[in-house]
Amino acid sequence: MGLYDKYARLAGERLQFSDNGLTPFGTCIDEVYSATEGRIGNKKVILAGTNNYLGLTFNHDAIREGQAALAAQGTGTTGSRMANGSYAPHLALEKEIAEFFNRPTAIVFSTGYTANLGVISALADHNAVVLLDADSHASIYDACSLGGAEIIRFRHNDVNDLERRMVRLGERAKEAIIIVEGIYSMLGDVAPLAEIVDIKRRLGGYLIVDEAHSFGVLGATGRGLVEAVGVEDDVDIIVGTFSKSLASIGGFAVGSEAMEVLRYGSRPYIFTASPSPSCIATVRSSLRTISTQPELRQKLMDNANHLYDGLQKLGYELSSHISPVVPVIIGSKEEGLRIWRELISLGVYVNLILPPAAPAGITLLRCSVNAAHSREQIDAIIQAFATLKQ
Structure with a gap:
């Protein structure tokens, strides 16, 4: 048995998910413009998949x-x-x-x-x-x-x-x-x-x-x-x-x-x-x-509520609790990967979370907001998800 043979299945899955498109594993963010925007490949994206909750990376x-x-x-x-x-x-x-x-x-x-x-x-x-x-x-x-x-x-x-x-x-x-x-x-x-x-x-x-x-x-x-x-x-x-x-x-x-x-x-x-x-x-x-600056926490939660409400109205399955982490529950790994790539093409980056990182064997599109996101950016995230429903 080779040193890395125990990872053969994982390596195969990684290749499958990396074929003919962007990979969700260690996605390269080629440029970071601000706490809310960056570039992946040739696409400018809203960063809606970070843990930068108060938006302080460029303070x-x-x-x-x-x-x-x-x-x-x-x-x-x-x-x-x-x-x-x-x-x-x-x-x-x-x-x-x-x-x-x-x-x-x-x-x-x-x-x-x-x-x-x-x-x-x-x-x-x-x-x-x-x-x-x-x-x-x-x-x-x-x-x-x-x-x-x-x-x-x-x-x-x-x-x-x-x-x-x-x-x-x-x-x-x-x-x-x-x-x-x-x-x-x-x-x-x-x-x-x-x-x-x-x-x-x-x-x-x-x-x-x-x-x-x-x-x-x-x-x-x-x-x-x-x-x-x-x-x-x-x-x-x-x-x-x-x-x-x-x-x-x-x-x-x-x-x-x-x-x-x-x-x-x-x-x-x-x-x-x-x-x-x-x-x-x-x-x-x-x-x-x-x-x-306690107002940052209020802005953060305002953004979280706005995104949660918007995705809920579109009929997406969400977690029961509203927080800066807004996960969209997806039916399968393949569907999750497809939606994740389409979101990037629409200018939105979120995290694709697969089992075993995702609990209970589910697949998640993990959205996260921060205090630096504008209302227009949150609306753009919601609109991208709405486009996928059409």
Whole structure:
């Protein structure tokens, strides 16, 4: 058996989907003009398939501060946070993140993926039992596997299933780790956090919430679903990323002072080079923008509602929850690929999500809006989908 033979079926499918047209796998965006427009091949497109929720990728303040950091501190740190990779701005950002979330401690990681990997794998070792939502992000699954924890999946957003599984654990439930997400990245729905917190209060355990897609989006100040639901005192650790609303790269975790010990036990923290100074500078700038421009969140949700309503009126099957992620559920992979390519020809780029990345074996056209989209651009997206109905 060859080294790569186990991927033969996947390679064949990739070739099939790449034949005679654009490929949805690693689509090349040849030029990016703004937070909302780019070019794929010779076609100018509206970018409706990014995670740039607040539209800050071209924010002038962030770019200026990033350029200044690049000139002053160089292109990279060349070391991990445990070695030479903790510059003064890294520590300043940790202080600012902790203050933003009203938590004693924040730890900055190199990506959102390594934030989950670093926190969860360090806590969920072979002695731990983890209850996680079946639709959890790959980084959460990988973290549990790396740590060696016993993994118990409960049905997506099914609090009754979670409670049944917690009850079966008996006394072990008091030390169990429950992991959920704020906004789930594929279907755009949110965790039933109030009910999950109620289970935790009655049966015990610890609660980790991944706010990757809800940080900067939900809550009165943008702290995410935990803030929006009003259960901040009941959540032990919040994990997030800088690559969505903050329009940069990196990840973080916030929690109690006791969380500081993870700096000495988290392998992804210890053995990964830290984010570059320019990335840290842009994150700090965008964090200030989140704090001072709440109108961005309102514009974002206005756009989300407008797109959702427009697609619903056209008869498309959508998720039950309105968020910046608006998935259109498609019948088959082949139909999804056809529509995806036609949308690009009509000037709209969205994500084609296939199983197993899409939950429950479905195919999705994952649309996502941001605060920089104009009403005219949202209307153009709706019109492109309307054209496909003709």
